[in-house]
Amino acid sequence: xxNLMDCRLYVxxxxxxxxxxxxxxxxxxxxxxxxxxxxxxxxxATAAELFGKAVELRRLTRRYGALFVVNDDVELALAADAxxxxxxxxxMPLAQARHRAGRQLLIGxxxxxxEQALAAERGGADYIGVGPVYPTPTKPGxxxxxxxxxxxxxxxxxxxxxAIGGISPATAEAVLSAGARRLCxxxxxxxxxxxxxxxxxxxxxxxxxxxxxxxxxxxxxxxAAGEAKSDAPATAALTLLLxxxxxxxxxxxxxxxxxxxxxxxxxxxAERDGEAxxxxxxxxxxxxxxxxxxxxxxxxxx
Amino acid sequence: MRFAPIxxxxxxxxxxxxxxxxxxxxxxxxxxxxxxRAGVGFIRLADRDFVEPDNxxxxxxxxxxxxATSAPKAVAAAARLRRLNSEARIEPHVAEINAANVAALxxxxxxxxxxxxxxxxxxxxxxxxFSRGIPFxxxxxxxxxxxxxxxxxxxxxxxxxxxxEPGDTEPGDTCDTAGIIGPAVELAASLQAAEALKWxxxxxxxxxxxxxxxxxxxFALRETKxxxxxSGCPYxxxxxxxQEAASSGRxxxxxxxxxxxxxxxxxxxxxxxxxxxxxxxxxELNHMVATVLCGRxxxxxxxxxxxxxxxxxxxxxxxxxxxxxxxxxxxRARTPSGASLAVFGDGRALVRGVETPAEALxxxxxxxxxxxP
Numbered sequence: 246x247x248n249l250m251d252c253r254l255y256v257x258x259x260x261x262x263x264x265x266x267x268x269x270x271x272x273x274x275x276x277x278x279x280x281x282x283x284x285x286x287x288x289x290a291t292a293a294e295l296f297g298k299a300v301e302l303r304r305l306t307r308r309y310g311a312l313f314v315v316n317d318d319v320e321l322a323l324a325a326d327a328x329x330x331x332x333x334x335x336x337m338p339l340a341q342a343r344h345r346a347g348r349q350l351l352i353g354x355x356x357x358x359x360e361q362a363l364a365a366e367r368g369g370a371d372y373i374g375v376g377p378v379y380p381t382p383t384k385p386g387x388x389x390x391x392x393x394x395x396x397x398x399x400x401x402x403x404x405x406x407x408a409i410g411g412i413s414p415a416t417a418e419a420v421l422s423a424g425a426r427r428l429c430x431x432x433x434x435x436x437x438x439x440x441x442x443x444x445x446x447x448x449x450x451x452x453x454x455x456x457x458x459x460x461x462x463x464x465x466x467x468x469a470a471g472e473a474k475s476d477a478p479a480t481a482a483l484t485l486l487l488x489x490x491x492x493x494x495x496x497x498x499x500x501x502x503x504x505x506x507x508x509x510x511x512x513x514x515a516e517r518d519g520e521a522x523x524x525x526x527x528x529x530x531x532x533x534x535x536x537x538x539x540x541x542x543x544x545x546x547x
Numbered sequence: 548m549r550f551a552p553i554x555x556x557x558x559x560x561x562x563x564x565x566x567x568x569x570x571x572x573x574x575x576x577x578x579x580x581x582x583x584r585a586g587v588g589f590i591r592l593a594d595r596d597f598v599e600p601d602n603x604x605x606x607x608x609x610x611x612x613x614x615a616t617s618a619p620k621a622v623a624a625a626a627r628l629r630r631l632n633s634e635a636r637i638e639p640h641v642a643e644i645n646a647a648n649v650a651a652l653x654x655x656x657x658x659x660x661x662x663x664x665x666x667x668x669x670x671x672x673x674x675x676x677f678s679r680g681i682p683f684x685x686x687x688x689x690x691x692x693x694x695x696x697x698x699x700x701x702x703x704x705x706x707x708x709x710x711x712e713p714g715d716t717e718p719g720d721t722c723d724t725a726g727i728i729g730p731a732v733e734l735a736a737s738l739q740a741a742e743a744l745k746w747x748x749x750x751x752x753x754x755x756x757x758x759x760x761x762x763x764x765x766f767a768l769r770e771t772k773x774x775x776x777x778s779g780c781p782y783x784x785x786x787x788x789x790q791e792a793a794s795s796g797r798x799x800x801x802x803x804x805x806x807x808x809x810x811x812x813x814x815x816x817x818x819x820x821x822x823x824x825x826x827x828x829x830x831e832l833n834h835m836v837a838t839v840l841c842g843r844x845x846x847x848x849x850x851x852x853x854x855x856x857x858x859x860x861x862x863x864x865x866x867x868x869x870x871x872x873x874x875x876x877x878x879r880a881r882t883p884s885g886a887s888l889a890v891f892g893d894g895r896a897l898v899r900g901v902e903t904p905a906e907a908l909x910x911x912x913x914x915x916x917x918x919x920p
Binding site: 544 | 570572573574661662663665687688689690692693694704708709710711732735758760769771772774777780
């Protein structure tokens, strides 16, 4: 199973864009092209139909080692053993969803301005959607937020964010140059005759920008630590063991890692290579490749 | 004493030792029982609550009679412990552990065992213990998880350094929403008790100096090495406290008696806190503090006014309340509106069946404080 931090391309179902083709086949084509996350979104299906689709997508994404996210519905996400749930601003509040799902589900939040983005990050969201960057047929009537908001998010948000809304190989360049390093597409992928080809193109665009060195968070961390690495690619992500699982992260300190995992405000104890790290030292504890990091929930009952 | 590492000498030391069991709920019952049976000479118990039927599946010192009479946990536990070991001196305190009384509660002890159910009180105890060089043995249990760590001044970091400043209280800190099963409690308490016996019997080099987390359902056990005190921390940073510890136990225990908690209690230690802002001219009312006790639908109101339970029962009956239970330490009553009140002699009231802390304050003002109802 892919780690969220490694996910770059997020594709959402949209059956109205591919009449005559089966949803599961279209999504498999997207996965074959490198989609890292698939979200089930279907506002018209009955509960029973949704559950059937969720089960199918779960099986499919597992085969491809991709993450599977359910839109709106925490209970369905849990029932279908999804990796995450995605919530809009008008859906179940983040805190309530977290209370229900604990760490069992990743929780993503749609945001349309930087206040919502910061609130979601503070509230412990695992990732956010940033958009709609361009007007999109998927969300008719919603004001586009433009790449200005993408740039704001790139400067201020530490958890992964996916630019969404009118994302296609034609617009990817502008969105990536505004600072996005993760993209989410719907119609441009599932409505295309060749979803695999579109995904490959989008992934290639993302990787090209990654290789140039991202504006955040890596370059800033390097500067903060006073490191002379201006000519080295700042994207050199660290690989470490987090709670027993190998992950790759762009964060530089234990504090940033905790923040990126939504643990900053939580009562947790951190451990590095077998020894607890006092909370006040998190921000000065620099991560090294191969570190074994554990975050342990504080057990408070008695 | 056949267990060689303790031996006759260790057993004698246990007999001379004094501990505070802070909180006599599930963990506290197990801790107190293990200390009493091991022959620890002096056991001080502090708890703010009374026994209820739904405690009995995990709070092993209590029985149905205790629940029926709403016995305060500290008192019911003391009675039981005296039957287990008549030579041990057991000193129960029916009180909330707060900033006003924590120093008195830990004074004269060699070690403090954590049987509390919330982070705020643990931090308060850890701070106080580290300031005085007394080891604080943390324990926690929720659901099927158990945790324990012996935090030793001069050797390990304190609890505050490890789990951070209070304020970001989140669900799970204090609420037992996940339920709790006996085996998790007993494991946590046993891990704590083992470290305590090592410290008290003169086997300090055998202590683990780790933070242990375990789950008894999906079996898992992890040990994390504890870092040394953090320079800059006012509690574990200096090398001070430890020496004080060596002597504190014996000497101050000779000072008999324990100061009554201050009557200007300004705060419960956990959950949301609400200072009463009543328009009453009576200044005393403005000292009432409501604390939401998490996960129990209970609001604790510290009225700041001591009360004799029998007298209080008469008053409540006169105001139309049904008296559910009354003993030397507390009175429990149901108001005509269906709310329930448990009023302790130290002036605290536990209120259930209200929606908000403000409502609890209003209820206490009317039933407990007004001069001429």
